[in-house]
Amino acid sequence: MQLTETHRPRLDQALETIRTRAYWSPHPEHPKAYGESAPADGLAAFEALRGTRFELDQPGTDGWTGAEVSPYGPELGIEYPHPDIDVLLPAMRAGMGAWREAGPETRALVCLEILSRISARTHEFAHAVMHTSGQAFMMAFQAGGPHAQDRGLEAVAYAYEEQTRTPVAADWSKPQGKRDPLELRKTFTTAGRGISLLIGCNTFPTWNGYPGLFASLATGNPVLVKPHPRAVLPLALTVRVAREVLTEAGFDPNLVCLAAERPGEGIAKTLAVRPEVKIIDYTGSTGFGDWLEANARQAQVYTEKAGVNTVVVDSTDNYKGMLSNLAFSLSLYSGQMCTTPQNLLIPRDGITTDAGHKSYDEVVTDIAASVGGLLGDDARANALLGALVNPDVKARLDGATGLGEVALPSRKIANPEFPDAVVRTPVIVKLDGARKFWEGADAEAAYLSECFGPVSFAVSVDSTADALELLRRTVRDKGAMTVGAYTTSAETERAIEDVCLEESAQLSLNLTGGVYVNQTAAFSDFHGSGGNPAANAALCDGAFVSNRFRVVEVRRQA
């Protein structure tokens, strides 16, 4: 494999971009960029996987398991190897020595080859992501394909940079006055910690999975991929590609393995406390994330958990732009993003806009109308909303209407291609930020909990200052992946920034165009801050990679 010629320029560009944080991506967003036959080939490849056993030829397989059902309706019917972990874990460690000796550059370039082959199969991955996450095809294509690959490449770049901060060797000579200097020859080797466990999520199996997977692999660790049982295929395909590339590059394919679980097995809990497991990446519920942090004490644990995202609406000089921007943010993938705004904090006396003063009720009505307009056409609604990923989301959506006055009811959308898909428009519920209860329902408890799915709360507040206090409390106590704000006041802007700086939240200000608070771009935007309860790590920064390996020094008298 000509790894250097093929991939070193791309690695260099990634290294450059994480320093400038300008726009860059080597992975095209447009489906047409992948060649004329790619769409049909990708679909055919996906269809060919259905109803088969997904062979991986990894050691320690003690049976087959799999029960994925597409949120669009069809059963995937794919079975994956179930691991005998007492056989698999030792086998995964066997290749660590050669992988360590390969050094940071070769490891990075092998990772880039893996990403490159995944990229070439983006259409196939798009169908796999669509039919496990419920994302609409175009989103599954972009977020599950190029954007996920970007995040993987970004992690490789951070890992490479971090490992090469220390030279591989140094000559050290300490003067001793008139005597000969003390002289040592020193070598420094980056060594992985041990097996890295990736616990995948249902909604973004590749996007949320690739940073940890590639950060760990690039820093010298074998990676065991434990997918969400509803979203195995995208990560199983990833494991297969990684194993192929590792083999071709002369390394042990068992450096990347799959751990699919039997229904109800809870294998993550078993794996997480195994002594061989030294690193864990997890995206999912706060409950299990907290459990991992408390119990997997032998491992470095990186978690992305629940959070409550807020948008502070203070004032705007582009009312229309604000409405359409918010409508899109609330609608994309039925609000099933960890970055989707949940609480819209709006002063009860209304706001100043370029279209005149707008009362709280008017603002809420106008946002509702904007969402309604955006999703008025069923074809467009299907393309934006995708399907509800699982029955829990549907249950939360149904329950939300009892929490307060419904400003925008959810609407059922028919999907002509997949009649079993559960497609719903978002609900917007009005809550009074000054009153704890609404007709017996605990309104405060509602907006201070994550209601994952197409549910937003338009919370009336006494003032923007009141909104900032609620924002601070929400971020501090519940965490947030994103904060948005609209204001024309420099003073208010500064106050919002201060809250975000003090409580460690990522802020998007006055977005009225084609960038949305729930989207971040690899190489430029951080995903999460790692400094509030929603996540203990950010994607991607030095802290995300620097403790996945250790530097071992050997000193010899020169």
Add this chain to the structure above:
Amino acid sequence: MQLTETHRPRLDQALETIRTRAYWSPHPEHPKAYGESAPADGLAAFEALRGTRFELDQPGTDGWTGAEVSPYGPELGIEYPHPDIDVLLPAMRAGMGAWREAGPETRALVCLEILSRISARTHEFAHAVMHTSGQAFMMAFQAGGPHAQDRGLEAVAYAYEEQTRTPVAADWSKPQGKRDPLELRKTFTTAGRGISLLIGCNTFPTWNGYPGLFASLATGNPVLVKPHPRAVLPLALTVRVAREVLTEAGFDPNLVCLAAERPGEGIAKTLAVRPEVKIIDYTGSTGFGDWLEANARQAQVYTEKAGVNTVVVDSTDNYKGMLSNLAFSLSLYSGQMCTTPQNLLIPRDGITTDAGHKSYDEVVTDIAASVGGLLGDDARANALLGALVNPDVKARLDGATGLGEVALPSRKIANPEFPDAVVRTPVIVKLDGARKFWEGADAEAAYLSECFGPVSFAVSVDSTADALELLRRTVRDKGAMTVGAYTTSAETERAIEDVCLEESAQLSLNLTGGVYVNQTAAFSDFHGSGGNPAANAALCDGAFVSNRFRVVEVRRQA
């Protein structure tokens, strides 16, 4: 203050050196380098502190406390402010905003000014370290002065580099085909996490304290210094200097405060779980270190705990050099260094040397003779050994003679200047690595526990392969700050390296001159690996600084 002109070149040199890892230090090791009057001035300054109240003018003082007694005998008689933490902690947070806004460079340069003023008072600090740690004057001078200052500066350099990996602002422009590009203006601010708690140790209050203190301060966090109750003065002086510099530079002095405790108060346990405390640096027992890791869940916890350091003796081409090198390592500061070798693993069939084959007994006898020779002169012995830091060390030394056959008994040394000082030469005890018990004593339990102080075990092993297995088990289960080895075999050398790479231990090979396994040089050597049970962090690397702050991004439509 002309911070940039004064300190930027030094910061740049530190940044350069942590990349090359060549020799460098801006802090002179020789006492004469500090000016003719410095020795007398330093002693006078130290004497003037005795029997006084150590005023710090920090908020929330609810009384005075202090009961330091020099390991050399004299009571220091110094009282320190005792904190009302409900007043002190909020006061410490007040200055965080301005400290954050100052940015990474100003914070680094203020830290360098603090270090520079400490450096100018190295003689005074040397007496303070000597009379709290029991180190001999020259060691207290070097390890407590320039070497500690080097480690502080190193941490500042790492902190600066880590914080400046991301630009303060970026323009992002994403092409949209024929449409206008999406454009965002982004700012990135490094924000400290909250109050950083330094829990100091008895033996190296400055050397082990400065890395965490300066890493946290340089990354934007207030630092609360909780010294060991027997070693308050060196850190109280440090806090005073820091407060002076902060004030003069226009910042809140309460960014650095002292938390001296009343006898038996255990204030560290209270402070460690306060929600305001987000970072903890700790050096001390494994018991409390483990407690911190398990309980201070709201904080990033960096611990250096107990470990068992091993030297593998396989063969040598410089037998005399090996003996004298080992003798010095075992003797320095009465073995009261976390890096002092404890277990010398020697094949029972003996070793090959340039002086012919040497049996196990001969090797042990020769090491014992070498130690005896080194410490034969009482003046030199006092200068090397210092005093036992506390009665626990003495008790362990006394107990060690019952664990096996004594190859070198400990000898009591009189200190003419300080007749109450407890000065003892090291004991070397022979143990059989193949037999668990020796005359009823659990020999294996002995050499597999840290016996902190002037106690070494000459453990006979069946072979070098056997030694490596014991080394691996020791590092994996008990941790190690250092590993040493002597071998002339390339194959054996490689095998030892592999164990250290696999178990994450820092290795010194064939040291026979003036560099010792227990000494590391800032900017070049890592102290600990952070990858075995002796410490969860290394001094200093990216991982030691990268999670002490977070990057908060603000995006605005351009």
